[in-house]
Amino acid sequence: MTIPHPAGYRPAPDGNHPPLLSEGYRSTVLRAPSEAPVVLRHRLTEVTGPLLTGDIGPNDHDLTAQHDGEPIGQRIVVFGRVLDSDGRAVPNTLVEVWQANAAGRYAHARDNWPAPLDPNFTGGGRVVTDAQGNYSFTTIKPGAYPWGNHHNAWRPAHIHLSLFGRSFTQRLVTQMYFPDDPLFAQDPIFNSVPDPTARQRLVSTFDLEATRPEWALAYRFDVVLRGREQTPFEEPHE
Amino acid sequence: MSELLTPSQTVGPFLSLGLTWLEGHLVVPPGSPGAIRISGVLTDGAGEPVGDGLVETWQADAEGRFDHPDDPRGATGSGFRGFGRCATDPGGRFEILTIKPGPLGDGQAPHIDVTVLARGLLDRVVTRIYFPDEATANAADPLLASLPQERAATLVAQETGPSELRFDIRLQGDGETVFLAV
Numbered sequence: 225m226t227i228p229h230p231a232g233y234r235p236a237p238d239g240n241h242p243p244l245l246s247e248g249y250r251s252t253v254l255r256a257p258s259e260a261p262v263v264l265r266h267r268l269t270e271v272t273g274p275l276l277t278g279d280i281g282p283n284d285h286d287l288t289a290q291h292d293g294e295p296i297g298q299r300i301v302v303f304g305r306v307l308d309s310d311g312r313a314v315p316n317t318l319v320e321v322w323q324a325n326a327a328g329r330y331a332h333a334r335d336n337w338p339a340p341l342d343p344n345f346t347g348g349g350r351v352v353t354d355a356q357g358n359y360s361f362t363t364i365k366p367g368a369y370p371w372g373n374h375h376n377a378w379r380p381a382h383i384h385l386s387l388f389g390r391s392f393t394q395r396l397v398t399q400m401y402f403p404d405d406p407l408f409a410q411d412p413i414f415n416s417v418p419d420p421t422a423r424q425r426l427v428s429t430f431d432l433e434a435t436r437p438e439w440a441l442a443y444r445f446d447v448v449l450r451g452r453e454q455t456p457f458e459e460p461h462e
Numbered sequence: 463m464s465e466l467l468t469p470s471q472t473v474g475p476f477l478s479l480g481l482t483w484l485e486g487h488l489v490v491p492p493g494s495p496g497a498i499r500i501s502g503v504l505t506d507g508a509g510e511p512v513g514d515g516l517v518e519t520w521q522a523d524a525e526g527r528f529d530h531p532d533d534p535r536g537a538t539g540s541g542f543r544g545f546g547r548c549a550t551d552p553g554g555r556f557e558i559l560t561i562k563p564g565p566l567g568d569g570q571a572p573h574i575d576v577t578v579l580a581r582g583l584l585d586r587v588v589t590r591i592y593f594p595d596e597a598t599a600n601a602a603d604p605l606l607a608s609l610p611q612e613r614a615a616t617l618v619a620q621e622t623g624p625s626e627l628r629f630d631i632r633l634q635g636d637g638e639t640v641f642l643a644v
């Protein structure tokens with residue numbers, strides 16, 4: 225039986241994703257491959273991918289409810305839709321998040337800058353999008369934190385997100401930022417995205433409509449994954 | 463068509479808070495028939511271990527099928543997860559327990575797709591694991607055949623014992639692994 229070549233996924237436009245070597249971010253210097261990547265035509269392994277929906281715990285969507293007490297900080301709802309670049313919803317897809325606490329410290333053994341840990345905050349969560357691609361989780365607004373990249377370097381407040389989509393090619397790990405952060409201008413990770421309009425797509429929007437009165441502020445963050453080619457690529461017979 | 467994609471950003475050093483699963487590296491349960499252990503070390507351009515990375519794998523089942531609706535032969539319904547995930551330890555080591563995927567029937571040799579994420583990687587890098595006992599299929603594989611021999615060799619795991627394979631990933635420099643634009 226011959227397998228038809230599946231339709232692949234369209235590449236990201238130039239400037240949409242950061243170059244792997246981005247000198248302002250020092251850790252890229254020894255980790256970015258020197259050789260140009262070899263283009264791999266999408267075949268079955270690339271157009272399929274893990275469809276992970278299991279093992280979501282009852283408080284995985286609410287990072288403020290994972291301990292006996294409530295964490296310190298501004299309670300927020302982060303929500304949005306996962307779409308492909310044709311505007312189609314990506315339903316039933318796993319979204320994993322992790323973040324620092326309100327003081328900007330991660331509950332991680334290797335984060336030891338002198339900001340307080342919060343015994344009521346671990347900072348990891350996961351949700352699965354609904355049939356329309358919507359996701360939502362409740363957390364506290366993370367603090368900014370210093371890092372050793374350059375003199376007086378501070379990361380703007382951010383939440384890390386990991387998404388699978390429905391194919392290996394759609395896999396995306398990104399960071400969500402908050403509007404009008406004064407730390408953007410000095411952050412080489414945020415600014416590693418060459419296209420300034422693409423960079424703005426990393427910034428969530430404050431959404432007054434979605435706030436929960438007398439409970440939580442709300443930020444909207446839509447995530448757009450790659451869309452699919454319309455027709456399969458025809459390969460000449462060898 | 464406008465491509466307003468969300469840009470990639472690094473996982474940073476604390477990815478284990480969000481991405482570690484206790485059994486992530488078990489694509490199949492221990493003791494499964496045909497189980498193989500694939501282990502390796504992730505290193506940087508200075509040859510130093512990358513102790514804060516994450517290696518993820520995606521593959522077909524033993525019959526070369528996917529439990530996924532976009533497999534044109536239809537989802538198998540087998541529940542085979544096909545996905546493995548292992549954070550690297552301070553020595554850069556990772557391992558997954560899986561089974562060897564079958565051939566897809568499209569001229570490619572059996573393979574596993576791999577994503578590597580780490581602090582200092584602003585986007586994931588992608589590579590593939592091929593199998594050392596598939597010399598004939600590997601020689602005919604379109605990707606392997608397109609590469610100079612010493613580069614292709616970086617994609618073929620080495621047998622280190624019964625049901626034990628080694629696949630090191632070198633991000634940069636001498637013996638740099640072939641990475642793929644997907």
Ligand SMILES: [Fe+2]
Nearest residue numbers: 379382384474
């Ligand atoms: Fe971070």
